[in-house]
Amino acid sequence: VRAAVIDMGSNSFRLVVYGYEPGRYWQHVDEIREAVRVGQGMGDEAVLQAEPMERAVRTAKVFGSFCRAAGIDEIDAVATSAIRSATNGRELLERIEHESGLHPRVLDEAEEARYGYLAIANSSTIEDGFGIDIGGGSVQAMRLEERRLAHSASWQLGAVRVSEAFLPGGDSASPKELKALRKHVKGQLDSAEWFTSAGAKGAPRAVGIGGTIRNLASAAERRAGLPDTDAQGYLLTRDALEELIEELASMPPQKRGRVPGIKPDRGDVILGGAVVLATLMDRAGIEELEATDAGLREGIFFERFLQGQDQPLFPDVRGSSVMNLAHRYMQDLKHPRHVAHLSLDILDGLARAGVAEANGEDRELLWAAGMLHDIGTAIDYDDHHKHSLYLILNARLPGFTPRELYLIALIARYHRKGEPDISELGKLARKDDEQRLAVLAGTIRLAEQLERSRDQTVSGVHVTSHNGEVRIDPDAPADADVAIWSARRNADLLERALDRHVAVAPGR
Amino acid sequence: VRAAVIDMGSNSFRLVVYGYEPGRYWQHVDEIREAVRVGQGMGDEAVLQAEPMERAVRTAKVFGSFCRAAGIDEIDAVATSAIRSATNGRELLERIEHESGLHPRVLDEAEEARYGYLAIANSSTIEDGFGIDIGGGSVQAMRLEERRLAHSASWQLGAVRVSEAFLPGGDSASPKELKALRKHVKGQLDSAEWFTSAGAKGAPRAVGIGGTIRNLASAAERRAGLPDTDAQGYLLTRDALEELIEELASMPPQKRGRVPGIKPDRGDVILGGAVVLATLMDRAGIEELEATDAGLREGIFFERFLQGQDQPLFPDVRGSSVMNLAHRYMQDLKHPRHVAHLSLDILDGLARAGVAEANGEDRELLWAAGMLHDIGTAIDYDDHHKHSLYLILNARLPGFTPRELYLIALIARYHRKGEPDISELGKLARKDDEQRLAVLAGTIRLAEQLERSRDQTVSGVHVTSHNGEVRIDPDAPADADVAIWSARRNADLLERALDRHVAVAPGR
Numbered sequence A, B: 001v002r003a004a005v006i007d008m009g010s011n012s013f014r015l016v017v018y019g020y021e022p023g024r025y026w027q028h029v030d031e032i033r034e035a036v037r038v039g040q041g042m043g044d045e046a047v048l049q050a051e052p053m054e055r056a057v058r059t060a061k062v063f064g065s066f067c068r069a070a071g072i073d074e075i076d077a078v079a080t081s082a083i084r085s086a087t088n089g090r091e092l093l094e095r096i097e098h099e100s101g102l103h104p105r106v107l108d109e110a111e112e113a114r115y116g117y118l119a120i121a122n123s124s125t126i127e128d129g130f131g132i133d134i135g136g137g138s139v140q141a142m143r144l145e146e147r148r149l150a151h152s153a154s155w156q157l158g159a160v161r162v163s164e165a166f167l168p169g170g171d172s173a174s175p176k177e178l179k180a181l182r183k184h185v186k187g188q189l190d191s192a193e194w195f196t197s198a199g200a201k202g203a204p205r206a207v208g209i210g211g212t213i214r215n216l217a218s219a220a221e222r223r224a225g226l227p228d229t230d231a232q233g234y235l236l237t238r239d240a241l242e243e244l245i246e247e248l249a250s251m252p253p254q255k256r257g258r259v260p261g262i263k264p265d266r267g268d269v270i271l272g273g274a275v276v277l278a279t280l281m282d283r284a285g286i287e288e289l290e291a292t293d294a295g296l297r298e299g300i301f302f303e304r305f306l307q308g309q310d311q312p313l314f315p316d317v318r319g320s321s322v323m324n325l326a327h328r329y330m331q332d333l334k335h336p337r338h339v340a341h342l343s344l345d346i347l348d349g350l351a352r353a354g355v356a357e358a359n360g361e362d363r364e365l366l367w368a369a370g371m372l373h374d375i376g377t378a379i380d381y382d383d384h385h386k387h388s389l390y391l392i393l394n395a396r397l398p399g400f401t402p403r404e405l406y407l408i409a410l411i412a413r414y415h416r417k418g419e420p421d422i423s424e425l426g427k428l429a430r431k432d433d434e435q436r437l438a439v440l441a442g443t444i445r446l447a448e449q450l451e452r453s454r455d456q457t458v459s460g461v462h463v464t465s466h467n468g469e470v471r472i473d474p475d476a477p478a479d480a481d482v483a484i485w486s487a488r489r490n491a492d493l494l495e496r497a498l499d500r501h502v503a504v505a506p507g508r
Helices: A050-070 A081-085 A089-100 A109-121 A159-166 A175-189 A211-223 A238-249 A270-284 A296-305 A317-329 A334-352 A360-372 A384-395 A402-413 A422-428 A433-450 A481-489 A492-498 B050-070 B081-085 B089-100 B109-121 B159-166 B175-189 B211-223 B238-249 B270-284 B296-305 B317-329 B334-352 B360-372 B384-395 B402-413 B422-428 B433-450 B481-489 B492-498
Strands: A002-008 A013-021 A025-034 A074-079 A129-134 A139-145 A148-155 A206-209 A235-237 A288-291 A460-466 A469-475 A502-504 B002-008 B013-021 B025-034 B074-079 B129-134 B139-145 B148-155 B206-209 B235-237 B288-291 B460-466 B469-475 B502-504
Touching (some): A013 A050, A025 A050, A074 A296, A109 A296, A129 A270, A159 A175, A159 A270, A206 A211, A206 A270, A317 A360, A334 A460, A481 A502, A481 B050, A492 A502, B025 B050, B081 B089, B109 B129, B129 B211, B159 B175, B317 B360, B334 B469, B360 B402, B360 B433, B384 B402
Parallel strands (some): A129 A206
Antiparallel strands (some): A013 A025, A235 A288, B013 B025, B460 B469
């Protein structure tokens, strides 16, 4: 099935097409984005100008044709801040309806915040903390408590709006201009007494959405020399944001769009957005903000995808990310499920025998890699382990950090052939990640061989350790000898990781 | 649908699973390969030995369990040379049937040659010339005339067989051993009077299949410092083969398996196979042999996939490769078909206006890139142009040369964003390929924008040239202004390629 979400925002209009099978998977399959800037020149009178309205109608017509040509019936078109607050917003919507055949509904502030909340709660593991959505026209802040939306507020502090009002351009932004903007933002935030660090123990968790935050996180990620993950799950620190603000303020607007991570057509509004974000973070005592690819549009889509549930929330975001990707590329999950099961059985056995560690994170990464190790066969059987790496890295698994994403991809990559190479993690690697990857890759490689005939004939394993030798006893019928024989030939990776001999015993 | 082909060859047993939709696409989705060496130690008495038979039965059992577990009903299991010629082959087959539940049929020499022919004729553009299939036990030669199989012959000259008989091992192969092998091969070939260069004008075209040839081509490709395409479509010259023979002969068998391109478990038989191939090429006057990934197994699969046709042949191999890949990743081809059409319309117009060239190859590459430019959206919409490149390079498009494959992938890559970079072609690039890529990428980028609303509203273009300026007049209704406006913003790539201004006129 295909569904389209059309977001008529103050900065850009965007048509996003999702392909999905209810209860199985969803995927972002197509998109048209146009920097319409419908709110351009609106000013305090809140009147949409003729030229921006013209661009809006033309773009809506393209979106309408697109949906008709693609045969998409499920269309959610929404308009936000600029159109909502304009005195002539109704006029524009009528022209759009008349000329494009689309029927956009205007989201009020609470609805806009709620869709932002759905995007945040469904693409990160946050349960308690703050959500921030910076759009072109408005900014939404939310407070989450036990994954529910406890409070929300909206201010006319969007990146386009504040940039037009406070940062007129020129070769650089002056400290005076920035100070005035910060002061203006600060004054507005007073209306939400729950949006504050007062009374909190330690810095709260926080997740941000919207193109401004995504671009800022991506720019910080690249400055830090990390592998590019399009900012999904990246933690933008307050310090890194301050460095970016200094850099951006020192250059003219056109140059800002050429900073790696910043989209060219955001160059003139990114600094305004960054200053708003910094002020919000200071007010709420947020030291690091997790970025996510999802946004308002995904919130709207999730409501459709998860309809029929009590609340449109994935019960377990990490698990859903993994299963979503597995279902996207595979029909039958019996084999990957069993490889995941055997991998955990081996790892838990090694931990009980005292020869390896198996904390909750290790187990979760190994499970995810087991579920996803074969998705690369959708590209080609040859080198499918490398294709699995490619697909996992590009899918970005919401709920996992960039480091965890890379670890899952690398464990899957080394389920067959090759010697694990931690260098692909780059600066994301922690001290013990080399050993972690070696043990987990050695484990999945053994599990894959024990499940070589794809018939779940080896149901589990017992692991023991004597005199420095690890012995693995498979629960298997006597005729599972090819699985056992293959496992023996592929135990070397685990042997090197554990630095001890690994013997695979015959079945019973 | 899934179908399995099981090939019980003299060197290895292989189970290959194909996923397909009749008339739309097919794909290699799974595989188990085991170097069973069933013919090991058979000798002149032609008796299969106990240990190799044991390995064969165990492997067949794994294959049987695999098919049952995966629910695959369409199974073609075949046995070739070693089992066919062994005096106790029947005994082995009965054990295999009894223990694995598989029902392998023994291919006679003519059937084996015919499946080889189907693989060759369906994965290359050869119409007249020779086909060569070097297996572990036997070698098949074929003569194609107008894409039909005109002659075939089979000899007991497989790589395993001749290696055991003529190259006993040791630190290197002696010139005397190699000479004896060449002489033996030469003597056998006399039986096929049609397999000769006599009376031919110029060197004949020839295509080779089987693991030996694929490994030799891959080794030659790497020695030449070319990007790795797994040898698909690579031309192995007689000179390059001779260099490989010298290198392989100078080292002990274990080391031969570590030469880049040669699989480790072929190390001990690759030299024998190389010498057989060289002798065959000399006899038939073949100066270069095109390698292809397909083999006996694909021949068997194609007979199933193309059933219902007069002959199990793709009418147009290049076209089928492209359509196969397009169907694999996309449901609806209206948009890519139209981008291909508009791209050709622009290119032909530029050629008629005298500002670019458009030979048959350019048109074919541009068409292929047009059909495939969006397949990367199956991975993710973001960066889908890069994903299209990845998918095309890994799919390998039978019928195209490695250079053509890379050009198609790069044209698709640059249909949106970025400046074409010919350096990815490496040593494959010809003198004028940089200009070719620039023009074709500039063309498809313009076509993509004219088809931006995905509704085929721009039906074609007229191209004229006046005073050094190119003018493109789209056949479009007056309200196609977003397409035209987008095309204008994206004409810069073509402008730089042509070194002249490109004006896109309004619709009419």
